[in-house]
Amino acid sequence: MTEPIILDDVCVMLGDRLALDSVSLHLDAHRIAVIGSNGSGKSTFARVLGGLVSPTTGTVSVHGVDPVRQSAALRRLVGFVFSNPDAQIIMPTVAEDAAFSLRSEKLPRAESAERVRVALEEFGLTELADRAAYDLSGGQKQLLALCGAVIRRPQLMIADEPTAYLDARNARLIADHLLAPTDRRLVLVTHDLELAQRCDVAVLFEDGRMTGVGDPADLVSRYEASLAC
């Protein structure tokens, strides 16, 4: 199948804080949950994989691509969904925002329109195509953000607390879309431990260090135990 995600002794300094502290990992699993308390380094880890932050030291390989040296290749490989539904919409209307993701691919007009149509349908946004994006509800905006990422057909989807701003129903909707069986890999940063357990493997972060990787149920109970004391 796809190539693994490999980190070798990765450190990331942000300001004067060591946000990631010698993280080494080899990930083959399809759906990877990332858990840990506030400030433990989850987002930094996700941003390193997505090429939004460069490691201060160490090397990273995402499906055989070096995020620092091969940033263009990485962009084609990776889709990213963030928490804040408002800060991910670029274009004024729904259909245009979805189409925006295809701009850099320079597709023929008809093909790009067809891909937008299919993607909007997949996320139940067809009826809203011409609506102003800021008129949407938070859940609809997050669906649009996901749509904008999926439409580029990434091999790897990175989602950093994609359900953080949503109510239970919308959170479930987004989670179901993300976890649905596809051939794209998922790295899902989440505080929702039930969601983490729906993944194939979990990675636990504590204070910038990666302290465990393995069966989600095991790691979740370990994490909960560490919270209790």
Place this chain on the structure above:
Amino acid sequence: MLTLYRPGTSWFYRAPAGPKAFVLLLVVLAVSLLPSTYLSAAIAGAVTVLAYIVSRVGVAELGHQVVATRWIIVITFGFQVLFLPMESAIANTARVVAAIVIAALLVLTTRVGDLLDAFERGLRPFTRFGLDPARVALVLAVAITTIPVLTRLAVGVREAQRARGARAGLRSFVIPFLVVSLKHADELGDALTARGVS
């Protein structure tokens, strides 16, 4: 006052964005250059009504647009009537409102994407002066999208301050608003990168 595209099917909707923008620009210019007389006010009004009928956008929508500009009407007229004779005040206000409402026809009947494409094509001759039309179009698009978001952030800052009993003041507003706006810009930057803008 942010008029937005409403889907429609008449010929005016389907007309290509570039020529449409150009024609509307000419009409707006013509209306703006009318002399300040009662006759001009009548002509400006008639041209506006005609534009909304011919484009099949409809007189009802014209009504909405005029209502949307009510503060502009009040302020423009209010200032003018203080310093100018009644005839000039009425004619000037009519010209300003007609120009805005006619210009709104473009935004109402054209998808922003098409508008930006046309804009990009229109700017292409300036490439030789080091201008990147795609960049400029992108900045405009982001600006259009971001204005309502910033408005909401501003309201949020105000409410948070009121909830803590802070007194309304410009200085106590500006700093927190700047902070949330910059945070928003930061997040938007990440989203742009993630979606292939380099």
